[in-house]
Amino acid sequence: MTFPPLREELRGLLPYGAPQLPIDEVPVQLNVNENPYGPSDACVADIASAVAVAAATLNRYPDREFTELRAALAAYLSGDTSASVGPEQVWAANGSNEVMLQLLQAFGGPGRLALSFAPTYSMYPEYARDTVTEWVEGRREDDFTLDLDRARALVEERRPSVVLLPSPNNPTGTALAPEAVTVLCDAVGDGLVVVDEAYGEFRRDGTPSALDLLPTHRNLVVTRTMSKAFALAGGRLGYLAAHPAICDAIRVVRLPYHLSAVTQATALAALRHAPELLARVDDLRKERDATVDWLRDRGHDVADSDANFVLFGTFADRHAVWQGLLDRGVLIREVGPSGWLRVSVGTPEEMGAFREALVHVTEEQR
Incomplete structure (x- = not known):
């Protein structure tokens, strides 16, 4: 046996992670979908006071x-859906990443499989790998939507225990139609359909949340995070809403006292300032839509986005474009289908720097 005795399927693999570069070297960082606006002074003071008490x-x-915290999250979610969400329907963990991992710890495992439709969030197959769950990927259409007949057929053929559906999708930004959730909840039988709404607060007017469907489908799970809309990426708080029996089942696999007193105090303070924090979401949505229009006017292909990022392309050598932007102090993400790049939505000044750099890079490569 080779030391250390790592599982064979993990040998040679690199850990997940987007590039992290010093801000003084790369002043415009638009690669990991963070909220560019920090918490307000009032929110910071409230967090500091709450943490001091803790x-x-x-x-x-x-x-x-x-x-x-469960009660506060339930109250917040109830304001974002036509259905009422109770505390017994809410579960939270250290980021929505841990929520997803716990779901596969509880409902995946050897002899079971998880399924999604590519392109999709690159961490999903890693959750499956880490829980020894078989991983299956279907394909999205060229416009990144789902062909519901094909999706249903794949689910009925493979019988996954968990279907993972980001909406808005990462890395494309496209949202699921409500009928897609219903079709797959019906098709999966007793399995779970997890709709990952990490970017749900950024959806465009008229785009519904899967939260509305919770009373209809007992096997539906909707996950959210405070990292994006609440500007709390450093706080590490993700959560889900689901049937109470699903939340109870997750308690079996959670680690003891997995949410620290500091995390709980921080999240509760942020929730008390939800209106002022979410006001910045409207600013980011406007900046996103303006970015989509500008990119299309420049002749780029752009995926419809309900998130706080934009996928655009296509480039014969996307890495060269990415590197050219980085050389000009703008960091975006080289991710998604071949030829595409993803830019997070930043402040107007940051997006202006991105536009200026992209114009120079693309003109140089003509």
């Missing part, structure tokens, strides 16, 4: 069931 009791374990 710090006085750090000799004790935190509330294992994070009861107050």
Whole structure:
């Protein structure tokens, strides 16, 4: 046996991660879909006060069931759906990444499979790998939508225990039609359909949330995060809404006291400032739509986006374009289908720097 005794299927693999470069070297960083606007001064003060209170009791374990936080998250979600969400329907963990991993720990595993439709979030197959769950990928159409007949047929053929559907999709930004959720919830039988709405707050007017369908499908799970709309990427708080039996099942696989008292206090403080934090979402949506229009006016292919990022292309040598932007102090993401690039939506000044750099790079390559 080779030391260390790593699982054979993990040997030679590199850990997940987008490039992280010093801000003084690359001043415009638009590659990991962060919110460019930090929490307000009032929110920062509230977080600091709440954490100070929590710090006085750090000799004790935190509330294992994070009861107050579940109630606050349920109240927030109930305001974003036609259905009422109760605390018993909410589960939270350290980022929506851990929520997804816990779902596959509980409902995947040896002899079971998880399924999604490419292009899709690149971490999904890693969750499957880490939980020894078989991974199956269908394909999206050229416009990144789902052919529902083909999607249903694949689900009925493979019988996954978990279907993972990001909406808006990462890396494309496209949202699922509500009928797609219904079709796949019906097709999967007793399996779960997980609609990953990490970017749900950024969806365009008229694009519904899968939360509306929770009362209709007991096997539907809708995940969210506070990393994006709440400008809390450093806080690491993701959560889901689902049937109470699903939340109870996840409790079996969660680690003891997995949400620290500091995390709970931080998230509760941010939720108290939801209106002011979410006001920035409208600004980012406008900047996103303006970016889509500008890119299309320049002759680029652009995927419709309901997220805080834009996928655009296509380039014969996308890496050269990516490198050219980086050389000019603008970092975006080389991800998605061949020939495409993804830019996160930043401040107007950051997007202006992106546009200027892209014009120079593309003109040089003609």
